[in-house]
Amino acid sequence: MTDYIPPLKDMLFNIRAVSGLERILEFENFADFDADVIDQVVEEAGKFAADVLSPINIPGDRTPCKVVGKEVVTVPEFAAAYAQFSENGWLSLDVSPEYDGMGMPGITGIAASETWQAACLSFMLCPMLTSGAIAAIEAHGTPEMKKTYLPKMASGAWAGTMNLTEPQAGSDLSVVATRAVPDGDHYRITGTKIYITWGDQTFTENVVHLVLARLPDAPQGVRGISLFLVPKYLLNDDGSCGELNDVYATSVEHKLGIHGSPTCVMSFGENAGSVGYLVGEENKGLAGMFTMMNHARIGVGVQGLGISERAYQLARSYALDRKQGRAPGVKGTATIIHHPDVRRMLLVMKSQIEAMRAAAYYTVGMQDIAHHSNNESERAAASARLALLTPVIKAWPTEVAQELTSIGVQIHGGMGFVEETGAAQHMRDARILTIYEGTTGIQALDFVGRKIMSDEGRAMKALIEEMKSLDAELRGDERLAEIGSALSEGVQQLESASAWLLEQGPLDPNAAGSASVNMLMLAGVVVGGWQMARAALAITNGAASDDPSFASGKLLTVQFYALHIMPKARAYHDAAIAGAGSVMDLKEDQF
Numbered sequence: 132m133t134d135y136i137p138p139l140k141d142m143l144f145n146i147r148a149v150s151g152l153e154r155i156l157e158f159e160n161f162a163d164f165d166a167d168v169i170d171q172v173v174e175e176a177g178k179f180a181a182d183v184l185s186p187i188n189i190p191g192d193r194t195p196c197k198v199v200g201k202e203v204v205t206v207p208e209f210a211a212a213y214a215q216f217s218e219n220g221w222l223s224l225d226v227s228p229e230y231d232g233m234g235m236p237g238i239t240g241i242a243a244s245e246t247w248q249a250a251c252l253s254f255m256l257c258p259m260l261t262s263g264a265i266a267a268i269e270a271h272g273t274p275e276m277k278k279t280y281l282p283k284m285a286s287g288a289w290a291g292t293m294n295l296t297e298p299q300a301g302s303d304l305s306v307v308a309t310r311a312v313p314d315g316d317h318y319r320i321t322g323t324k325i326y327i328t329w330g331d332q333t334f335t336e337n338v339v340h341l342v343l344a345r346l347p348d349a350p351q352g353v354r355g356i357s358l359f360l361v362p363k364y365l366l367n368d369d370g371s372c373g374e375l376n377d378v379y380a381t382s383v384e385h386k387l388g389i390h391g392s393p394t395c396v397m398s399f400g401e402n403a404g405s406v407g408y409l410v411g412e413e414n415k416g417l418a419g420m421f422t423m424m425n426h427a428r429i430g431v432g433v434q435g436l437g438i439s440e441r442a443y444q445l446a447r448s449y450a451l452d453r454k455q456g457r458a459p460g461v462k463g464t465a466t467i468i469h470h471p472d473v474r475r476m477l478l479v480m481k482s483q484i485e486a487m488r489a490a491a492y493y494t495v496g497m498q499d500i501a502h503h504s505n506n507e508s509e510r511a512a513a514s515a516r517l518a519l520l521t522p523v524i525k526a527w528p529t530e531v532a533q534e535l536t537s538i539g540v541q542i543h544g545g546m547g548f549v550e551e552t553g554a555a556q557h558m559r560d561a562r563i564l565t566i567y568e569g570t571t572g573i574q575a576l577d578f579v580g581r582k583i584m585s586d587e588g589r590a591m592k593a594l595i596e597e598m599k600s601l602d603a604e605l606r607g608d609e610r611l612a613e614i615g616s617a618l619s620e621g622v623q624q625l626e627s628a629s630a631w632l633l634e635q636g637p638l639d640p641n642a643a644g645s646a647s648v649n650m651l652m653l654a655g656v657v658v659g660g661w662q663m664a665r666a667a668l669a670i671t672n673g674a675a676s677d678d679p680s681f682a683s684g685k686l687l688t689v690q691f692y693a694l695h696i697m698p699k700a701r702a703y704h705d706a707a708i709a710g711a712g713s714v715m716d717l718k719e720d721q722f
């Protein structure tokens with residue numbers, strides 16, 4: 132079995148060609164960094180992924196987590212890898228220096244994270260959630276809270292978790308029932324949370340739970356939810372860990388994939404009520420949690436990218452090795468990579484992976500601009516673009532990951548279905564990605580509702596105009612003509628579906644919901660195609676001229692995307708505008 136090798140050439144190419152790095156490095160906050168330093172950090176992160184995390188992927192899958200006493204115990208290899216992860220300071224890459232972080236651009240963290248997620252997704256959920264909790268505390272915590280918790284979390288000494296879900300409150304957080312009662316300078320939290328990722332483990336000194344709960348007199352619905360910080364261990368006056376708080380994991384779930392990551396049922400306040408501290412304002416907790424959720428949404432999209440890359444590498448190496456049948460021009464039995472259909476499957480993987488990478492890096496570049504530019508209108512435009520694309524970058528790569536990890540199995544034939552190759556694990560691990568952090572359906576509702584209709588289509592229009600502006604450049608080079616016409620057709624479809632949504636959405640309460648997932652997937656395919664076209668343009672303008680094989684491979688891959696993947700835009704468009712009747716007319720008893 133081939134281990135994971137970070138696809139550094141394509142990663143570094145995308146960091147420079149599509150993420151907007153040149154502009155990002157002009158910001159004052161990043162004055163200490165240049166593109167070479169970022170390359171070096173990403174290369175080191177990739178080495179860590181290959182040498183330390185990739186080998187623990189299978190042990191994590193085969194050794195389920197368990198509750199021992201009142202603690203969760205995971206596979207020993209994870210504890211050892213975590214010790215190295217925090218010793219190397221990896222968690223602090225893009226954390227502000229004010230809290231002992233390295234303060235690098237977010238694009239560094241996301242590229243590093245791609246390699247770590249690919250190498251061992253179930254392990255990386257722990258640091259990923261810690262990063263999200265850091266972002267939420269940094270944005271909404273009190274100065275004292277930030278000073279106390281953030282340096283410990285950035286160093287990896289303490290982990291962070293996200294506690295939203297309850298049995299009756301999954302996609303719909305308005306019915307969260309966990310209670311918080313004021314008690315002096317803190318609150319007492321009581322309730323049960325389910326499905327809490329890395330809700331407990333024994334390898335960090337403390338676990339910092341961010342918990343949604345409701346005050347006794349809170350209004351009903353999402354306007355009555357507050358956010359609390361509930362540490363596993365209460366802190367002594369000097370900031371060290373003291374007594375155990377009244378919170379623990381009562382059980383862990385048995386599940387389809389990500390076996391190495393404990394998915395916990397958490398009990399808060401079985402005795403006196405667990406001690407919690409308010410983050411942000413009372414009844415405005417969802418805004419704080421959204422900072423963490425948006426962070427995690429992009430992180431989960433990158434999980435889809437990473438696991439697809441790993442599945443691709445395994446399938447590619449099998450296809451280069453496995454002999455079966457005859458192929459034109461090959462003497463004797465051919466390796467299966469010579470069969471057109473196997474090549475097609477590999478290219479469906481490779482081209483969509485590269486499109487997802489480009490689109491994700493571009494979106495994180497927007498995040499860097501939105502947070503760090505000192506030009507107000509640039510910041511506003513980047514924020515709008517980031518908000519529009521966040522649900523797309525969560526849902527589209529994770530949906531595509533289902534297709535690609537399944538193709539990874541298919542390329543292996545029967546060997547894919549047996550566990551030894553590892554292809555099946557990729558498919559099992561990937562299955563959660565479209566569910567947690569908001570299902571695809573919920574992302575799509577956010578996309579069509581808040582991001583397009585409530586905005587009256589402004590952010591979408593700006594995106595469409597910018598994509599159109601590439602047309603002339605693409606048509607100016609005959610090597611890019613096919614790519615240009617595929618993109619312009621895809622952009623037209625996105626424009627037409629958006630216009631339909633803005634017109635029909637207000638007229639029929641089911642129109643937007645019926646169109647939503649097709650609209651989101653249409654946007655994913657087209658934005659991916661746009662970024663691939665930008666990559667192709669960068670190649671024809673001389674990027675990667677020192678590596679002709681990479682450069683010509685990139686052009687052929689973009690061309691495949693234009694000819695085989697962009698046509699999906701038409702199908703998504705037609706289904707999106709089919710109208711609510713096509714999904715609503717069948718009565719419940721006719722299903």
Ligand SMILES: Cc1cc2nc3c(=O)[nH]c(=O)nc-3n(C[C@H](O)[C@H](O)[C@H](O)COP(=O)(O)OP(=O)(O)OC[C@H]3O[C@@H](n4cnc5c(N)ncnc54)[C@H](O)[C@@H]3O)c2cc1C
Nearest residue numbers: 293294295296301302326327328394566567568569570572
């Ligand atoms: C392994 C794992 C790890 C998790 N980690 C965490 C964690 O760390 N913290 C945490 O708080 N939670 C976590 N979750 C919970 C996860 O976020 C929820 O499972 C998810 O949000 C969906 O909620 P649900 O399971 O209740 O499904 P439901 O909300 O019941 O949804 C069922 C189906 O109905 C659809 N649906 C629901 N409402 C609508 C609607 N309004 N419009 C259209 N479609 C709709 C959904 O898309 C889905 O297809 C985890 C879950 C799992 C399985």
